[in-house]
Amino acid sequence: MEAEKPRRRTRIQTEKRELILEAALDMFSQHGFRGATIDQIAEAAGMSKPNLLYYFRSKEDIHINLMQRLLTTWLAPLRELDDVGDPISELRSYIRRKLEMARDFPRESRLFANEILQGAPRIMPMIEGELKTLVDEKAQVILGWMRAGRIVHTDAHHLIFSIWATTQHYADFDVQVRAVLGPDRGGEQRFDDAAQFLEQIFIDSLKPKTEPLNPAR
Amino acid sequence: MEAEKPRRRTRIQTEKRELILEAALDMFSQHGFRGATIDQIAEAAGMSKPNLLYYFRSKEDIHINLMQRLLTTWLAPLRELDDVGDPISELRSYIRRKLEMARDFPRESRLFANEILQGAPRIMPMIEGELKTLVDEKAQVILGWMRAGRIVHTDAHHLIFSIWATTQHYADFDVQVRAVLGPDRGGEQRFDDAAQFLEQIFIDSLKPKTEPLNPAR
DNA sequence: GCAATTTTTGACCAATTGGACAAACGTTAG
DNA sequence: CTAACGTTTGTCCAATTGGTCAAAAATTGC
Numbered sequence: 001m002e003a004e005k006p007r008r009r010t011r012i013q014t015e016k017r018e019l020i021l022e023a024a025l026d027m028f029s030q031h032g033f034r035g036a037t038i039d040q041i042a043e044a045a046g047m048s049k050p051n052l053l054y055y056f057r058s059k060e061d062i063h064i065n066l067m068q069r070l071l072t073t074w075l076a077p078l079r080e081l082d083d084v085g086d087p088i089s090e091l092r093s094y095i096r097r098k099l100e101m102a103r104d105f106p107r108e109s110r111l112f113a114n115e116i117l118q119g120a121p122r123i124m125p126m127i128e129g130e131l132k133t134l135v136d137e138k139a140q141v142i143l144g145w146m147r148a149g150r151i152v153h154t155d156a157h158h159l160i161f162s163i164w165a166t167t168q169h170y171a172d173f174d175v176q177v178r179a180v181l182g183p184d185r186g187g188e189q190r191f192d193d194a195a196q197f198l199e200q201i202f203i204d205s206l207k208p209k210t211e212p213l214n215p216a217r
Numbered sequence: 218m219e220a221e222k223p224r225r226r227t228r229i230q231t232e233k234r235e236l237i238l239e240a241a242l243d244m245f246s247q248h249g250f251r252g253a254t255i256d257q258i259a260e261a262a263g264m265s266k267p268n269l270l271y272y273f274r275s276k277e278d279i280h281i282n283l284m285q286r287l288l289t290t291w292l293a294p295l296r297e298l299d300d301v302g303d304p305i306s307e308l309r310s311y312i313r314r315k316l317e318m319a320r321d322f323p324r325e326s327r328l329f330a331n332e333i334l335q336g337a338p339r340i341m342p343m344i345e346g347e348l349k350t351l352v353d354e355k356a357q358v359i360l361g362w363m364r365a366g367r368i369v370h371t372d373a374h375h376l377i378f379s380i381w382a383t384t385q386h387y388a389d390f391d392v393q394v395r396a397v398l399g400p401d402r403g404g405e406q407r408f409d410d411a412a413q414f415l416e417q418i419f420i421d422s423l424k425p426k427t428e429p430l431n432p433a434r
Numbered sequence: 435g436c437a438a439t440t441t442t443t444g445a446c447c448a449a450t451t452g453g454a455c456a457a458a459c460g461t462t463a464g
Numbered sequence: 465c466t467a468a469c470g471t472t473t474g475t476c477c478a479a480t481t482g483g484t485c486a487a488a489a490a491t492t493g494c
Contacts, residue, residue, distance in 0.1 A: 169382035
């Protein structure tokens with residue numbers, strides 16, 4: 001019995017796999033897993049279907065690979081949230097960075113949203129593992145800031161959720177946002193407006209208050 | 218040439234169409250438009266495929282009908298935002314109602330999210346029409362409150378977006394939210410936690426401030 | 435009770451889809 | 465040059481899918 005040879009990757013393999021993943025990102029994010037076809041992906045990657053299947057065993061194989069690499073870059077901003085930094089500016093730049101990702105990598109955001117929407121059938125382990133671990137860890141950091149009185153007391157997990165929700169909204173619901181804002185305010189500046197708004201809402205309400213905000217009535 | 222007879226709807230037609238839409242809501246919200254099959258929907262509705270196609274001309278026909286009725290109920294909370302009420306409590310109950318909808322009608326939320334995610338190919342007219350009109354109208358109401366100094370000045374459209382994003386997040390990303398919160402805090406009370414958190418964030422930052430919040434450093 | 439109408443079904447179809455496979459073609463180290 | 469290996473393609477297949485149709489069954493109006 002021959003054991004599986006891991007077989008180092010060829011230069012061509014590296015390149016072609018890259019091409020395929022890029023094309024698949026396009027298709028999956030636009031049509032969802034079931035909506036995208038191998039044919040489409042292959043054509044977008046400039047090769048025939050059997051050729052594509054030479055590099056990836058199946059459609060699902062492509063998707064797994066895509067999600068794996070995606071999650072890492074997707075969680076990068078949160079990973080950078082630094083315990084020792086100034087809480088307010090740490091959170092401010094986290095929000096800003098997430099919003100930049102929504103602007104610069106909307107396909108990645110939509111791919112992720114698509115997967116979660118359908119119940120995360122293919123990446124549940126990653127959610128329960130890597131993602132949950134990181135969130136719990138950073139929630140602890142935020143909790144530390146609260147206990148030290150450096151930001152207002154609130155629910156750290158839901159704070160993270162709301163930052164995710166508000167920033168990713170501009171990628172996932174892009175067509176709706178643009179349709180509602182109309183041609184005037186729907187241009188690229190919508191991200192600047194969003195940045196300003198989100199900063200105001202989150203930062204204002206998180207800054208510690210030395211006196212009760214609403215003394216009477 | 219016979220003109221189209223509108224032909225009043227039978228009792229059976231009314232009932233069966235209802236059954237089908239209910240089943241379709243299940244399937245579409247879980248698998249997306251392309252992911253759901255007519256067979257599945259028919260089976261879930263307890264009838265054969267040709268029978269289903271006797272009540273709806275096509276898969277798309279079902280979807281259209283579903284989206285139409287959905288949008289109305291979906292926008293109801295915003296429609297209730299009342300010009301003459303107290304701004305803070307109006308916004309507070311808007312947020313609460315939206316969160317209740319995410320809790321009680323998650324399928325509707327996901328169906329909508331699915332459609333927008335893929336570029337709203339089938340409901341763009343409704344977005345640009347009914348939805349945009351309502352949002353613009355209510356943004357004006359909010360703007361009025363700001364000008365009257367009854368809430369803080371900010372971007373009304375982005376405020377609405379952020380309320381949508383944060384509340385619908387608990388329906389659309391439900392599996393992720395539950396996975397991250399874990400079995401302890403992931404129960405039904407997550408909605409209460411969310412309500413409390415969102416109220417704190419939004420209301421706190423919207424309440425008018427009579428003095429600068431951060432006088433020095 | 436019966437004819438007209440509505441509802442339901444089984445059988446069928448063409449198109450699409452994910453994937454298998456063997457043969458052909460390229461590349462490269464010796 | 466050539467053997468070994470990597471790459472590409474044309475062809476094929478079985479399953480799934482959206483949808484049709486005529487005939488059977490049920491319902492309804494009188």
